[in-house]
Amino acid sequence: MDDREFRRLGHALVDWLADHRERLPSLPVMSPVVPGAIRARFPASPPAEGGRLADAIAALDDVVVPGITNWNHPAFFAYFPSNVSAASILADLVCAGLGAQAMSWQTSPAATEIEEVVMAWLRQMVGLPPVFSGAVQDTASTSTLTALLLARERTTGFSQNGAGLQGEAAPLTVYASEQAHSSVEKAALLAGFGRENVRLVGTDEAHALRIDLLERAIAEDVAAGRRPCALVAAIGTTATTALDPLAAMVDVAARHGMWVHVDAALAGTAMVLPECRWMWAGIERVDSLVFNPHKWMGIGLDFSAFYVRDPEHLVRVMSTNPSYLRTAHDGAVTNFRDWGIPLGRRFRALKAWFHLVDEGVLGMQARLRRDLENARWLAGEVDRTPGWERLAPVPLQTVCLRHVPDGERDEARLAAVNLELARRVNAGGRAYVTPSALKGRQMIRVSIGAMATERKDVEAVWAALREAAPR
Numbered sequence: 001m002d003d004r005e006f007r008r009l010g011h012a013l014v015d016w017l018a019d020h021r022e023r024l025p026s027l028p029v030m031s032p033v034v035p036g037a038i039r040a041r042f043p044a045s046p047p048a049e050g051g052r053l054a055d056a057i058a059a060l061d062d063v064v065v066p067g068i069t070n071w072n073h074p075a076f077f078a079y080f081p082s083n084v085s086a087a088s089i090l091a092d093l094v095c096a097g098l099g100a101q102a103m104s105w106q107t108s109p110a111a112t113e114i115e116e117v118v119m120a121w122l123r124q125m126v127g128l129p130p131v132f133s134g135a136v137q138d139t140a141s142t143s144t145l146t147a148l149l150l151a152r153e154r155t156t157g158f159s160q161n162g163a164g165l166q167g168e169a170a171p172l173t174v175y176a177s178e179q180a181h182s183s184v185e186k187a188a189l190l191a192g193f194g195r196e197n198v199r200l201v202g203t204d205e206a207h208a209l210r211i212d213l214l215e216r217a218i219a220e221d222v223a224a225g226r227r228p229c230a231l232v233a234a235i236g237t238t239a240t241t242a243l244d245p246l247a248a249m250v251d252v253a254a255r256h257g258m259w260v261h262v263d264a265a266l267a268g269t270a271m272v273l274p275e276c277r278w279m280w281a282g283i284e285r286v287d288s289l290v291f292n293p294h295k296w297m298g299i300g301l302d303f304s305a306f307y308v309r310d311p312e313h314l315v316r317v318m319s320t321n322p323s324y325l326r327t328a329h330d331g332a333v334t335n336f337r338d339w340g341i342p343l344g345r346r347f348r349a350l351k352a353w354f355h356l357v358d359e360g361v362l363g364m365q366a367r368l369r370r371d372l373e374n375a376r377w378l379a380g381e382v383d384r385t386p387g388w389e390r391l392a393p394v395p396l397q398t399v400c401l402r403h404v405p406d407g408e409r410d411e412a413r414l415a416a417v418n419l420e421l422a423r424r425v426n427a428g429g430r431a432y433v434t435p436s437a438l439k440g441r442q443m444i445r446v447s448i449g450a451m452a453t454e455r456k457d458v459e460a461v462w463a464a465l466r467e468a469a470p471r
């Protein structure tokens, strides 16, 4: 493709994207395609001759759009918000177009320095003290894995002492709540802690970790000759946005010299609102934390903000220094390849910069407050409507509800009713919600926070749920 054609197709594609965003409300939220339908539209072998890009672009509407579940749809209430603002889309275009490689300062100085700037901006936006330094990671899963590797290294010097996995006399243990995201257990297993050393601690009625059970688990482990190593607090669990008692957890961890990592993947964004910051009281004392601006904040996937208190420890654990990566500036600049697992890094900071200057802190605060207010409204409706039940507090934007016809108490029948209810709403295409189980009870999660979602859309999903309920 020559530059003229690139310009022509590029303009056409931006027009196409703008049209797509405008017509989003008229599209089904959840993709209605059946498995294999998209693959069947493609030849089994790659094209021998090139020059067919215009055909592929022309096929987007017919082949791709039906197979997209529209996370930016105003009636998207499933999983968690995963917004991508228009500014973030444009930045990703520039990022790809520049072809920047952000592994070292020298390989793209602008990428490194803008990453330093936006990580400092984000830190201030969520009210974190300047003792934290951050790097962009691809996901919270990677960030949590990195945190647990750092915890392991601080406790043992594991990779540096040369003894490897077999070198520790006392097994190291990791603690998190039973409501922690699956990425925590996965990270602990990948970091070599071993399944028998991962403690998923019970929770209270608000689905937050119970300190008494944590202390009991630690005491049992110590008595059995194990060594407490890391504690992961969830600020905003996936199921219900429950808030673990962080300050008390940090106190417990301090008594045992444990690393404390906070997973605030969704809820970190809420801390842009000063009135929400009580939710992570104690955060100034943790060792590391992650939140995902690629969820509620509007910076498109993938942008996970990972902060540590001791960046020297991070660099010590993560750095590699072969001759071909050394530059004259090493020591005087940040080489972000040493701040995480991958070597090659995209220029992700650009989309944070574009998004933040486009929406501004005040604009974002107004949007987040709108979403919190919408969630409170829905919670109130559920509470006051006979035949409906709310299963968890609503500190943030997620409402966990279920239909309870005629005082039905049989959990198996309630599960069948609510699974069918969610299936009907989702299949109808007007809204998309997540059926999920909470401590053995089937529920429906309504997660509010797509940038386009207004009160009328929340009223509509509530109406759709009631209409789909068996009478």
Ligand code: PLP
Pocket: 080, 138, 139, 140, 141, 142, 181, 183, 234, 236, 237, 238, 263, 264, 265, 266, 292, 304
């Ligand atoms: N932690 C929590 C609390 C989450 O809700 C999620 C995603 O739902 C994750 C971690 C995983 O995030 P990522 O997809 O960035 O790995």
